Amino acid sequence: MNYFPDEVLEHVFDFITSHKDRNSVSLVCKSWYKIERYSRQRVFIGNCYSISPERLIARFPGLKSLTLKGKPHFADFNLVPHDWGGFVYPWIKALAKSRIGLEELRLKRMVVSDESLELLSKSFVNFKSLVLVSCEGFTTDGLAAIAANCRFIRELDLQENEVDDHRGHWLSCFPESCTSLISLNFACLRGEVNLGALERLVSRSPNLKSLRLNRAVPLDTLQKLLMLAPQLVDLGIGSYVHDPFSEAYNKLKIAIQRCKSIRSLSGFLEVAPHCMSAIYPICGNLTFLNLSYAPGLHGNKLMKLIQHCRKLQRLWILDCIGDKGLGVVALTCKELQELRVFPSDPFGAGNAAVTEEGLVLVSAGCPKLNSLLYFCQQMTNAALITVAKNCPNFIRFRLCILDPIKPDPVTNQPLDEGFGAIVQSCKGLKRLSLSGLLTDQVFLYIGMYAEQLKMLSIAFAANSDKGMLYVLNGCKKLRKLEIRDCPFGDAALLEDVGKYETMRSLWMSSCEVTLGGCKSVAEKMPSLNVEIINESEQMEFNLDDKQKVDKLYLYRTLVGHRKDAPEYVWIL
Amino acid sequence: MESGCSKKLLDLIPQEKKWGFIENQNGISHGSSEEKKLELKLGPPGEEDEPLVSFGYFSSMKSNAKQAHNKFPPPLEDHRGGAVLTASWAKNHHHQPKPPSCSQKRTAPGPVVGWPPIRSFRKNLATTSKLASESPTSLPHKVANERKPAAPEPRGKGLFVKINMDGVPIGRKVDLKAYDSYEKLSTAVDELFRGLLAAQRDPSADGPKQEEEKAITGVLDGNGEYTLVYEDNEGDRMLVGDVPWHMFVSTVKRLRVLKSSELSVINLGSSKKGKMVQN
Numbered sequence: 001m002n003y004f005p006d007e008v009l010e011h012v013f014d015f016i017t018s019h020k021d022r023n024s025v026s027l028v029c030k031s032w033y034k035i036e037r038y039s040r041q042r043v044f045i046g047n048c049y050s051i052s053p054e055r056l057i058a059r060f061p062g063l064k065s066l067t068l069k070g071k072p073h074f075a076d077f078n079l080v081p082h083d084w085g086g087f088v089y090p091w092i093k094a095l096a097k098s099r100i101g102l103e104e105l106r107l108k109r110m111v112v113s114d115e116s117l118e119l120l121s122k123s124f125v126n127f128k129s130l131v132l133v134s135c136e137g138f139t140t141d142g143l144a145a146i147a148a149n150c151r152f153i154r155e156l157d158l159q160e161n162e163v164d165d166h167r168g169h170w171l172s173c174f175p176e177s178c179t180s181l182i183s184l185n186f187a188c189l190r191g192e193v194n195l196g197a198l199e200r201l202v203s204r205s206p207n208l209k210s211l212r213l214n215r216a217v218p219l220d221t222l223q224k225l226l227m228l229a230p231q232l233v234d235l236g237i238g239s240y241v242h243d244p245f246s247e248a249y250n251k252l253k254i255a256i257q258r259c260k261s262i263r264s265l266s267g268f269l270e271v272a273p274h275c276m277s278a279i280y281p282i283c284g285n286l287t288f289l290n291l292s293y294a295p296g297l298h299g300n301k302l303m304k305l306i307q308h309c310r311k312l313q314r315l316w317i318l319d320c321i322g323d324k325g326l327g328v329v330a331l332t333c334k335e336l337q338e339l340r341v342f343p344s345d346p347f348g349a350g351n352a353a354v355t356e357e358g359l360v361l362v363s364a365g366c367p368k369l370n371s372l373l374y375f376c377q378q379m380t381n382a383a384l385i386t387v388a389k390n391c392p393n394f395i396r397f398r399l400c401i402l403d404p405i406k407p408d409p410v411t412n413q414p415l416d417e418g419f420g421a422i423v424q425s426c427k428g429l430k431r432l433s434l435s436g437l438l439t440d441q442v443f444l445y446i447g448m449y450a451e452q453l454k455m456l457s458i459a460f461a462a463n464s465d466k467g468m469l470y471v472l473n474g475c476k477k478l479r480k481l482e483i484r485d486c487p488f489g490d491a492a493l494l495e496d497v498g499k500y501e502t503m504r505s506l507w508m509s510s511c512e513v514t515l516g517g518c519k520s521v522a523e524k525m526p527s528l529n530v531e532i533i534n535e536s537e538q539m540e541f542n543l544d545d546k547q548k549v550d551k552l553y554l555y556r557t558l559v560g561h562r563k564d565a566p567e568y569v570w571i572l
Numbered sequence: 573m574e575s576g577c578s579k580k581l582l583d584l585i586p587q588e589k590k591w592g593f594i595e596n597q598n599g600i601s602h603g604s605s606e607e608k609k610l611e612l613k614l615g616p617p618g619e620e621d622e623p624l625v626s627f628g629y630f631s632s633m634k635s636n637a638k639q640a641h642n643k644f645p646p647p648l649e650d651h652r653g654g655a656v657l658t659a660s661w662a663k664n665h666h667h668q669p670k671p672p673s674c675s676q677k678r679t680a681p682g683p684v685v686g687w688p689p690i691r692s693f694r695k696n697l698a699t700t701s702k703l704a705s706e707s708p709t710s711l712p713h714k715v716a717n718e719r720k721p722a723a724p725e726p727r728g729k730g731l732f733v734k735i736n737m738d739g740v741p742i743g744r745k746v747d748l749k750a751y752d753s754y755e756k757l758s759t760a761v762d763e764l765f766r767g768l769l770a771a772q773r774d775p776s777a778d779g780p781k782q783e784e785e786k787a788i789t790g791v792l793d794g795n796g797e798y799t800l801v802y803e804d805n806e807g808d809r810m811l812v813g814d815v816p817w818h819m820f821v822s823t824v825k826r827l828r829v830l831k832s833s834e835l836s837v838i839n840l841g842s843s844k845k846g847k848m849v850q851n
Contacts, residue, residue: 077686134691160693188693274807292694301807346688346695375688400688433689459687484686 212236330365447474
């Protein structure tokens with residue numbers, strides 16, 4: 001098979017960057033496998049329990065960048081108890097012992113201790129980039145270690161992590177010699193930061209392109225930072241509260257106008273809505289605007305701001321924008337590809353401010369729309385059908401009606417037809433989340449039409465096992481299936497257990513599957529870990545196979561049962 | 573309504589064909605004429621010949637809510653009826669009643685655990701903002717507010733708003749509930765700032781006062797050296813005194829004492845009577 005020397009193949013493989021393609025390359029023949037594995041630098045592991053760090057290290061000695069994901073997605077919504085797992089420490093420990101020159105680590109939904117961060121910071125001389133998304137378990141002490149020890153750190157990106165903030169000094173731990181920062185995001189930290197240290201850090205980071213501040217950074221510091229870093233491309237504003245008649249505000253206006261490169265704006269964790277005019281000069285260049293943490297911004301002030309953002313490609317907003325505001329988006333943002341509308345009052349008494357009307361308006365005005373996350377008060381089949389016709393390019397379509405079993409309010413019908421239209425029209429759909437009143441019918445449509453679907457999230461839907469079966473039989477590319485509160489039982493679970501080996505994972509909570517059913521899967525499929533999360537004390541003493549299982553999480557793995565599961569997790 | 577509303581959507585006994593027609597809570601029965609309106613033939617021909625039906629779904633999500641038409645029936649004894657979302661949805665759902673597990677904290681009617689699917693980072697946004705931006709009579713919230721709102725602090729004992737004065741770098745806070753008229757507020761302003769203003773004029777006065785403290789008067793009628801303005805809940809600057817006191821109290825967010833000579837420079841929002849308020 002080899003007509004070329006290895007070096008040539010290696011060079012060719014350098015151009016193949018997607019994980020999927022590289023995986024395919026490695027399967028062609030033994031020599032390609034060998035060349036590929038030695039030249040591989042970036043590895044993505046979607047489930048940290050599917051493989052062990054030792055095997056990773058053995059196969060990819062040239063590893064430089066590792067992405068790991070831990071807890072199941074529903075952990076974001078408090079459905080997975082604390083201490084379930086997803087610890088990064090064993091990975092860092094193993095990598096530290098090896099000769100791997102790790103440069104980049106990206107973690108999602110993992111438990112990261114200060115100890116891990118410290119070990120990380122001391123073990124890899126060329127470590128450059130740490131990205132933590134939805135992680136927990138560390139404090140600002142761990143960040144201090146990273147700051148102090150990673151001499152060539154370029155990126156420290158903290159997104160929505162639960163961090164125990166010990167206040168302050170970690171920013172001062174970046175040594176004077178550290179001038180390599182390109183990206184710094186600490187928006188999720190709740191505590192005070194040393195503002196002087198922050199200013200000095202920014203002033204000695206000429207390559208800084210992305211800076212996202214937390215709530216504790218006041219306006220006058222923001223102004224100083226912008227004067228120091230007019231080259232910023234991505235800005236996250238912390239506190240934006242000030243007197244519009246003050247000197248500080250005037251200075252800010254001047255500073256913002258110098259920042260001609262800003263394309264991405266977020267934050268506004270505290271905002272005085274009548275001071276947004278300072279932002280207008282940079283709105284025209286924005287491609288990403290995230291106002292989803294700024295409930296103080298709504299009504300006319302918000303709409304006026306949006307009207308300046310004609311080049312927007314991604315917009316994250318709260319539902320206080322209202323249907324009317326979405327109409328403004330539809331008229332203004334013709335380049336829009338991604339829209340996320342979050343609830344500003346998730347537990348309120350039905351006061352969500354957007355309905356199907358807003359979505360229809362956006363679909364009509366923004367033909368490039370391909371990614372949606374939409375929390376709304378209600379949805380109709382007619383609207384979904386219209387949206388499907390207007391926007392056949394959806395890759396991600398996630399709809400959340402705040403009342404999860406609400407039918408079409410106009411016709412009182414389930415939303416089967418509407419979602420059916422979406423899957424039929426959007427042939428490239430990869431991710432779908434359903435809500436509203438739904439019967440087995442919608443799953444029939446999904447099984448028939450959603451050929452590219454990789455991830456499906458279902459809640460409070462269906463009438464019978466048929467729903468789940470339609471999906472398992474029909475969606476050939478399905479990788480992640482997460483289900484809660486649906487009437488799917490053992491018959492559906494056991495119909496085709498081989499299917500689960502083709503998927504990353506399956507989550508089922510508050511369904512009808514029994515302990516016996518789960519045991520059966522575990523018996524038939526040794527390549528799967530079948531985990532039961534079992535929080536009620538009753539179940540400990542009642543090993544009746546007919547017992548309903550509260551939470552089931554199963555996933556394929558090459559390394560058998562994990563050893564770090566807590567007491568309430570049974571691995572069958 | 574058929575017996576006991578007990579159409580079990582989640583009926584696992586194989587009688588799937590018999591989905592049946594059920595009247596929903598409004599007593600409207602849905603037959604095939606309703607579905608024809610939304611005819612979208614996506615299903616394969618000749619497959620399921622059961623037309624779409626609606627089911628007696630009752631939402632208890634808004635159990636406290638104003639939507640009067642969403643009444644819900646008494647909880648079913650048969651726990652497999654997942655159609656009825658009662659407050660203890662998660663427990664009724666299974667065959668045998670389970671003791672409340674640690675992830676199901678809510679006992680009162682309220683949101684289901686993990687719904688809506690948003691991260692905890694986003695959950696407190698509304699309560700923080702509502703308390704900060706709405707009037708003292710804000711909406712009831714089921715979620716306990718863990719964060720302190722920005723000024724003013726609405727419920728409970730007082731209504732404290734910030735008050736700043738031109739020429740005085742340090743602001744004060746005043747409890748509007750302690751007054752019942754503009755006159756009393758005006759007097760309070762004088763009391764709060766008279767000393768501070770004098771100190772600003774003569775910062776070296778650390779011994780006995782070298783200058784008389786001047787009373788601050790005429791803040792409401794445009795005749796004095798200073799004028800009282802406020803910022804309302806829409807962010808606009810308004811002259812104090814136009815509206816009835818109680819209305820003022822419900823919309824005021826902060827106060828400012830400005831030099832009257834500067835008034836023409838500053839934009840005031842929707843001041844109907846113009847800049848000078850006549851007594």
